[in-house]
Amino acid sequence: MKAVVVNFCGGKTSKKGNHVILDVGSVDTKEKAAKLVGKNVIWKTPSGKVISGKITKAHGNSGAVKAIMEKGLPGTVLGKEITIEG
Numbered sequence: 001m002k003a004v005v006v007n008f009c010g011g012k013t014s015k016k017g018n019h020v021i022l023d024v025g026s027v028d029t030k031e032k033a034a035k036l037v038g039k040n041v042i043w044k045t046p047s048g049k050v051i052s053g054k055i056t057k058a059h060g061n062s063g064a065v066k067a068i069m070e071k072g073l074p075g076t077v078l079g080k081e082i083t084i085e086g
Contacts, residue, residue: 054068067082
C-alpha cells in the first residue's frame with residue numbers, strides 16, 4: 001500500500017523531524033485509518049538507504065495517519081511516496 005508524506009508534525013514554533021503525517025489514498029475515514037495503526041512504513045532514499053517507521057495513530061477525520069520514523073528523515077521527503085507494509 002502506498003501513502004504520501006504530507007507534513008512533519010509539530011506545534012506552532014517547533015517541528016519534530018521524525019514524526020510525519022501520511023495521506024493514504026484508499027483510506028477516507030477515521031475508522032479505516034485506525035486499522036492501519038501498528039503497521040510498518042518504509043521510505044527508500046534515492047541513494048538506496050532505507051528509513052523505516054511505524055504508524056502510531058489516526059490524524060483527523062479524513063483518513064490521514066501519523067507515523068514515527070527513524071532519525072535522519074530529510075525535508076525532501078515531503079510529497080514523496082512511502083510504502084506501508086503488513
